[in-house]
Amino acid sequence: MPEANKPNSPLEERRNTLFPLFMPSRVRFASYFFLEWKLVCKDRGAIFTSFFLALVLLFAFWSGKNADLAETEALHTAAERVQTEWETQPPRNPHIAAHYGILVYRPRAPLQAIEPGIFPYQGAVTFLEAHSRNAPILSPASVQVAENRYGGTRFSPMLQVTAGFLALVLGYLIGAREAQRGMSLLLRGLGAQGAWIIAAKAAVTGMLVFLAACPALVLATFYINGGDAILRFSVLVISSLLHLFILAGLGVGAGSWLGTARFGLAAVAFSWGLSVLIMPRMLDIAAEQLIPLTQQQLDAAIAADFAKGPDGHGNTEANEIFERQILEQYDVEHKEDLLLNFDALLMQADEEHRGRIYDIRLAEAETIRKRQDRIRRLAWVFGPTSPMLDLSMHLAGADASTQLRFDEAAEIFRRNMISRLNRHMAENSRTGDWEWTPADDYYTSFAAFKPPSTTLKEDLISNFPAALVLCLWGLITLRILTMAAKRLNTITL
């Protein structure tokens, strides 16, 4: 039996019904692709838009990179100087050193220059001291005179938002072209498959927008360095490419479907605005209303819990219980009889009590934040840009979980430092001896804060849902394109 007449297998039949894009065509796809490409190149509007986009993205990258360099430099210099000051501090009682404390500085996110994520809105410096788990402070946004939070000024958000919107609109215009000009019949008469026509349009649109992003992307590769940054950047580029092609595809699908409808493009643009700008913010508010918790409420709950345990500088009932326990444990009548410094033991008990409270309360807050995030993620249903923006933030390592990791690493560092200071004081001095100081070089034995390292694998796993939703949008787009292609075949035949 000749190859051409061989019947399709049931699997092939099913595949062809679902995705006629894969059906063999008499007209080569490439020919139609090049025709479509030529048409786009001759379209002054499309070329102007792409040029404008390329300039905007270049500027976004360049200005973002400069801002990032200045901030990173300041944080790095401050971290080094603060560590030097810690190591060279004058001989002082360890608990006084614990109050003197140290400041730790948030590490730079691997792709911070192109995607600042939530970092501008979260503190970058944490003051570590005894008794208290301080929140990070000095967020870059807190010193801005103008701060536009709709849209984005850094490269990646702009690539997803602006380029995404233009991909959608250009896709619509290119998709609607045949419907507008009534050329479908001619093309079909020449043997072009609807599937190829639609696929070529989507590919050309995505390609056009991606090419506009290329100058900035190429430039970015020279500035992305360190750790797994290049790998992250590559994944970001691939997912952005997928996102742009999804939007281009949705635009083409909608264009070929609604090309002649009066409100077609308006409906598409409105849906985009709704999914990217309005719904995420509405859902934020809904999440805050449904699962409410403010930092102040959290602080109040923590303070109330503190009062129930030992207080190193206070006079609580718990202090007396702790004292009785210690006296019993060491079998002495008075704390002054102890060979250890009771004050330091009390300080440590206070630390441990507070540490437990922090762990419990902050875990509760984190659970609430995650529940709020689940509501926020409903925005993913409305369009592919929301999950892409989340994915971009995660890939850049500038998301809430990175901030949390920094916060937790700082807290572990603080607890170790304070506990070491208290233990050293307890073991080497006697109760009431606040004048005691350790050896001159004691403070040099404390290693500097090492910021937590992020791994792409970890980030990818934790952000699998966003990637999955983006892929689902890819499949939905494919299905829409397939349906549009089928419709093109039906209408023109």
Added chain:
Amino acid sequence: MNTNLLTLSNVNKRYGDRLIVDSLSFSVAQGSITALLGPNGAGKTTTMKMCAGLFSPDSGSISIAGFDLNVDRRTAQGFTTFLPENVALYTELTGRENLAHLLEISTGIRLSNSDLDKALVVAGLPAEAISRNVSTYSKGMRQKVGIALALAKEAKLLLLDEPTSGLDPHSATEFNRAIHEVAGRGASVLMATHDIWRAREVADRLLVMVQGRLAVEFDPKTLSAEEIERQFFLNVR
């Protein structure tokens, strides 16, 4: 007393280098039905649009009921109703609503529903269609709404561009009846068409345009059908 409702004097119109209408002069008498015939590209539609005041001639003058379109366009347009080849109405509104709004835009008059319905029925629109959305109308039905507009507006001059193209024989006959209804009420009709047979049936006077000029004029009452066809094809060849 001047009984000519429409008068074109030495009208010229050029699109770029192409002369579309070349020194055209003719007039349309009150109450008459005049057909402007000619092959494709003869300049019929351009002439009709100039008569409707959609754009001005490069030179020459067009006057309607004595008002020069170039000088007093609004007043002159008040006497006319122009129906393009494809009478596009607002498809989301009913026939009655379309008529009401278009009439109001044109004259500022707001008629009652019964008066609107009467005009539509007189124009030949089936009563059951009056309250239906125009999206369900055929071309002939849309044209009838246009004719109803002319009737309701009491237009002195009805300008029709290719009114019978695409109509089935029954609709075309219906259309003829509606045109006579308009003319019977004292209005003049000028219709551009390339359908010599249909024009011969309905018009009192046939004007043939070729390459923007008036080539020949017939009176269908005095010439036989065969003679008209012979003369027409001789001129447009």
Added chain:
Amino acid sequence: MISSLIRLDLALLRSSRAFWLLFVFLIMAATFALIAGLDWRTRYVNAAQVAREQAAEAHNMLAKVYEDLASGRQEPSDVDNYDGASPFIPDPRDPYVAGFYHEQLAELPPGNLLGLATGSTELRSTHHTIRSVPVATLIRIGEPAERINPGALAAGRFDLLAFIIYLCPLTLAILLFDAVAREREGGQAALLAGLGLRQKELLLARGLTRGSIVLLMALIASIIGLALLGQLMSIAGLIWLGGTSIYLLFWTALLLGVARLGYGLIGSAAIAFTTWLVLLLVMPGLMERALRPSGLLEPRIMADAEVRKVEREVSVDEASRAAAKALVARKYWQVDFDEVPTCANREGIVSEYVVRRLSDEIYTAAMRTGREREQIYEDRLDRWSWLVPTLAFRRSMELVAGVSPIRQRAFEAQAIDYHAQWRNRVTDALFTCYQFTRSDFENAPQFKWNEPLVSSMPWGVMSFLVVFTLLIGRYVLSPYPLFQ
């Protein structure tokens, strides 16, 4: 003619399901924006209330010490000879101790129209605890405590101002992009032109009908919001309503201008939505970034490291300590250190006080430098932001609503001044060996917020928008045939 066209347009809108969907969505969005904004105001007010309660608690603690002193029940701890073991009871009479424990609250009252706009109230602190100790308390203040979710904070709040700035123009773009193209492509243009209709009449009618629908919705939502805030007849309320009207008229004219360009349905839609995207999402951000000077945050980041350096030098090295003491005495007490009264020269305390004073200078200088940089930024924005009218409008409306970063910057400056005032009072008492009395404590000057004068920026921006609207209006209404 215009009224007939408006009636026709209303009939067309009434029969459009897409319009009703849009209309219902807009009402829902406006309601949501109002609820969200007012909820934010409640949070702001509650947060201030909690801060006031905390300040009152600190005040009551010292008041109790005074009462105990008066009744002889309990003696406070002697800071010069404190053993570190027993609980420390602060002595509010001692200026050195009072400097630590006597807390004052500097509070930024909510802006008149907070609730309609959020502005930067969720990015900058709205209250500070003021003590005489270094202003590190101002620098180290945590982020505003009303929101816990960083993702939501980064996204920004959807409030009535966002509704007016972003959603209303998007709706106008949807309603107006086809103001002419609809009739041109639908074929009605020939019929209408034959009836004597001109393009400018059609554009005007469309603008009046559709522009008014969106404007009315924005105004009704604003009036409800203003009424709920009790600001309906206030100057700020009236400027808000006027500003909203001018802004939406500007957008109506702009989109009619796009329609007037004469592209087809799809071309008009593409240009209208791209205009919206560029003016609202792209240009404001780019303009901000282009005008933003460097060094806004860096001085604050470096301040702590600087302070630690001074502290070490003064603590470790006797010569440095002496030099620091001499410097502080000369600079702030206008005497040589040797002339400091013995009662003021309390060993340990003075050294620490000197460090505190120097640290305060470093922190204050860092904040001053930061604010100078912010001022440069602000000046640049004032000078150039009119190039992006949407950015200028947002800044103006935030200013009118009392949620502008400029207002919060002024608050920070006033808080620093108040801190300096309180610190100097403590310094003087310390130097003259003065002991604070209960009366001093009760009558300590309170922080008074002085509302800065609203700059002329809103008027400038509004005037610019009006001129721009008139210019586009002139283009829109210039003669052009409806049908060719």
